[in-house]
Amino acid sequence: MLLPACLGILIAFCLGFVHPFKSTQEAAPKFPLKISPNGRHITDNNGVPFLMVADVAWQMLRRLSYNEAVQYMDIRKSQSFNTFLVQLLPMLPNQRNFNKVSPFINNDITKPNKAYFDYFGKIIAAARERNLVVGIVVSRKSWNVIFDTHSETAWKEYGTYVGKAFAGYSNVIWIVSEEEYQSAAQFGAIAEGIRSVSEGQILASLNTCSPTNLNENPSNFSSLKFIIPDSTVTPSEYAALANWQKNSAEATLRPFLIANSEFPREITDQSSLIRTQAYQSIMSSAAGFCHMSTIKNFNPTWKVNITKDGAEYIHELVKILKGIPWEYMQPDKPDLLPDSIDKADIGIVSLSNKRMCMMYLPESRPVKVDLKYLHGSEFGAVWYSPRTGRRWDGGKFSTAEQVVVQPPDSQPGWDWILLIGSKQ
Template sequence: MNFPHRPWPSSLLALSLLALGGCGGPETAAPAEEVASAASPLTLADYPLKASADQRSLVTASGAPFLYVADTPWLLPSKLSQADVKTYLDDRKAKGFNTVQVMFLPMLGQNLTKNFYGDVPFNNLNPASPAITPGATTDPTDAAGYDYWDHIEWIIDQAGQRGLQVAAAVCWYGYGGSDWRGYMTTSASAAYGTFLGQRFGAKNNLFWILGGDNNPIGDIGSLPAGLDAGDRVEATNALANAIRNTEAKRHLMSYHAKRTASSAAYFVGQPWHTVHFAYSNERTYSYTLTDYNRATVRPVVMPESYYDARTSSPLLDRRRLRAQAWWTALSGGVGFAYGHENVWDMDSGWKPALAAASATDIQTFASFLAGHPTHLLRPDHRTGNTQKLLQGGYGSTSTNGGLDYGVSAIASDHGFALAYLPSSRSDLVVNLAALGGAGVKLSWFNPGTGGAKTLIGTYAGTGTKALAWPTGYTDAVLVAERSGTTPPPPGALFRALNLNGPALTLDGRAWESSSGAANVTLTGTLFENQAVPLVPATDASRAQMIRSSVYGTAAKVRVGAVPSGTYDVYLHVWEDNATKTFDILAEGVLVQNDYVSGAPGQWKRLGPWVVSVTDGALDLATSGGTANLSGLEIYQH
């Protein structure tokens, strides 16, 4: 929110696989096709959220993928009546939001000290002394039994009844320290955190937010006179740990820093810090990708960017507002928070502002992504990745302030890919081999109107395709989908290698034992465990090959005496222990980005990757988590 400038959704993402059509050659005309819709609505039982096993995404309590799509009615707890709270929640539920980000406490920088009913949160503004009235009632007119914290609990429960998560900023520090920072000493923070954990820690639908528009070191330019001006790293840790030690259920937690600062900059090593908050300016792709690329991997959420109806620069039109969400989702983010100037502070225009077209665009964004397994998406426009969805058309981060920059992401299973283009361009070229060499179906989606995708055509998975900008679009989403359930039949077999086992025959093809094969070098540790049940189950010979492997965090296979040319390459991998995430490079080119190995026993035949050999040897290498490499197939392309 960055005061004094005022400052992923939908139903449960039962993520259906994309419709897979036939593989073809030339462009074929076809009518528009409907975007898949989400399934079962979220309920209270889907919370609390947690990080996925690979720490790349968010999942529900039962493990289903979750896209965090939030609105920012920050002052709702202190400014709205019960009736207005219900009006607001009903509207945001209907518009596909699944999270509301609110401040538990009145915003002192806005001269607020009480809620709508005249109740205060603390005795004498002391966070160590919550103002509690004995009694239990949901009637706010009952002054003897309904206090400030009863109202907070009522709001949480009302959100939960609608399947909404409350992302609770529990002590907004404020722009330059203008709000609660000066009161949150280490001892007061520990006491307040204990109270929060005991009072609300059993609620399902909570996500804790610490800080607020403020960096914990320095950043006290607006601190009121007479308050504690010390840094707040220790106090923030005390607050977080007190909540952790007393909450009955484990909730996700992050820190809301100053604009363009990440929570990870201060708390990346803290066990309580379970989500990277990438607070951004308008160019959300930059800040999201920075947090995505951190060595400590956590789900990345964009908790704020710029709001609709601003009165100071930057003034964003509808297209530029929705670009922030699309940039986030295709740059490694698993959550985005929308905002409106009249809604964040619940001013006199908040009710009409609920109907803003920009909010409808977020509904379109969320609905579209709910029809795709977005938890598999990995940003492929990042530096160092040579196998991108586009070979031309990204634009530049240095042109027009980076506001015309395109981004793209490819699913880790190479089933689909998306590119977001914030403005028209004439140099669009698609890499048709980006999905691994299978056939590819291309479509346009209009993020400004929603509705149906428009098919461009279906093509073989090789070469490139130049595209014209779609008529009538101000910005566009390009959708690429693998157009066959299995890769196309390979050419003549060049070599098939069992990387840590005997020679055998699979599918009528002879496989060599790498131990006796000529011109084969393995880097890593040889490993075998034939007792692990495989998922999916397979025949005995294939199972024997899969369960023997070479493993390592930098495993390598080098096959020499390979004539210069182009080859289709498949690699069998499996998991024997716990989920790992790793990349695979062929001839130094990233061909598999952030592959998630899955639970023990899971295996997969990855590829085909179209690999060009020019130096007489074919080299495969892994990086990241421990990879088990079992079998390698090389075919003439």
Template sequence: MKVLFSLILIVFVTIAGFSQNLKISNDGKYLSTEKGEPFLWMGDTAWELLHRLNREETDLYLNTRLAQGFNVIQTVVLAELDGLNTPNAYGEKPLIDNNPELINEAYFEHVDYVMEKAQKLGLQVALLPTWGDKFNLKWGDGPVVFNSKNAETFGHILAKRYLKYDNIIWVLGGDRIPEEAVHFDIVRAMARGIRSVDTKHLISYHPSGTKIASDYFDDKWLDIDMYQSGHSRISKEYEFIKKVDAKRPFINGEARYENIGDRFWDKSQTGWLDDADARIGGYWSMLSGTAGYTYGCNDVWQMYAIDKEPMIKARTGWSQALQLPGANQMKYLKALFESFPWQQMSNNQALISSENPEDESYIVASIGHKKDFIIAYTPTGRSIQLDFSKMKAKEVKSFWYNPRSGKSKSAGTFKTTENPVFEPWSNGWGSDFVLVVMDANSEYQMPRF
């Protein structure tokens, strides 16, 4: 079994190769590699990775996520869970006397190890210099240690240290929005510190729940726009992109976490978000026009273990939670979109001619720019009728794609003058399906698992 797992990892590493610096596409809508190949951001939130895991545990985490198809790891240098005063796995704290201008070399040697390991595996690291409670306490442990002067210095220190790496995306914020002038000053100072050294890595901003980065920072340094759709089953992930001027790649950087309480902040919360929530958030985001999606798990972001205080009712150890169904199903989402020119899709709800109430079963559809394929997603198995006249082909072939397994089967061949109703073979919560329609003469291939 160990030999087989090693072979699988070798295959994945060979495919991924070493990381490349990412850049913005010419049209500004998506990310691409240095070679100009579209890069679909498939992220995972590992906020406490640098703070709580040792090197052996880090290897397990990164290797597992690589094998599951993830290509971006989101983590934090000055972590949320008392990241300044509780030492890392090696007994080291990140700062000397909690001064952002004085870093502890021993702590950062471990950060270096994680960056090196991720780069060798071909994984991008969306690296947050700090969690937001270090400049806007709001909630959490803090303490607030930043002002505009030391924030610029800290940004400069980090940028200089990690300039040589090809696998970094800087992410400011940390589950916060600025509420006072001083907060804006601190964030802009940190960006300025990074840019004083580093002009090759992209910068984004991670806002708090239901917020959009560019609503607060429409600055030149903001290369990637990001939103947090939040941990709610009634979240409409497809709505956010309608609220922005799409001049930057747009990423759903934190969505419904698997294994977290639905709207956990509400005392009346009774249910738990599951793998279906993770899939819905992903397909709704991608089909609305985002350049990527970040999966998350309540147990994994905090690297919960039985000897740790559980946050938000964490209940499964992180190493076991790595294998929750939603995490393993993200590779099917990624593979489906990468089988088509996803970066050239356009959301078009007029494609759907059947009734489509805007509830948890809302169908979202997108069409390729050549009008040669349509992808439509039904979250609970609601039937779909599409307007084929919006395609250029005279005849189309259709497929049902199962987002739980990555398997597909034919749904028939039709003239574009026909108006068939596509009825999934199951419905209800967890019975989500993807309908793919393409020109009968196209060379697109459905993924194979």
């Protein structure tokens, strides 16, 4: 991959070789979003890289009034989220939206209820005013009992209807789920209907599977993939899933996002694990991160829990990543790490020209780094705290050698980001 000439200046800035300059407010993305030419990440319509930071808001339409939906969006935007995912249909066929309106007349998918979809359109418009992307999940397992009684023509008509209903909103991406619970014919028919009337909008697929149950049916191909692990996925299985995606990303050339695994209890401090999984996702070459907590169901305590469901660290993640050329960094072999334990535990991404690498340490400990695997003669290191976003100088090294670098604070259980790069 060719890297821009100005990248050297950015590397030097990130590593402290030059004095920081005053940052300017980030420009609003130009919608609709699109897939980057190399098929590895997402950009806005002007080709500017778009780090997707998504939140799962499955039951928004059923549980929230319009004003509450706006309140939710304002909170998530303040936490640096730029996307949220919503189930278009209620959890069960006998349920309705907040206004007590059903999506279909008599549960007949060929007879959509305009008032139901108009309510969502109002919410999407409010999201657009806030430069937020809305991922619309148009199908779900619990509705198979209804959809399976209809023909392929009806499935396509449904896709065409919802596609036309929201095609005018440039901040929309489409998500057809769930690959492992839905026939290829149904997936294809709904997707075909959407594509026929929503030119230019991304169409994604959604998996809710564990690492041992991945379905890569080529007939269900989409341009973006969301992986939403279920509640049975353990932290070790999540790490395996991220590693599997990292190893397969080069072959599939399709951007993906992995959500953190689900936590069943309403009030439990899972912030540390959510933060770790966010970085595991990013270090696996994901196009961003998808955050999931019990907020997705909008239970009565959601307004309290939304400030302490792990999302408090998302702002720091975004701040760190947007301070480096993240869109040019890809997973790397652990040759930089001579120690076998470090090789297994520490994630590494680097630039293709080997002038910069980033490591995620899930715990605080000294790390030996073999600099001969990086290109350059003068190196600098910077430590970042994923908990606070604070930055520390990690030292400078003038020759290609093995060095031991120590996190600024050795508190047990603290995780760290280590950035190493060359000046020239």
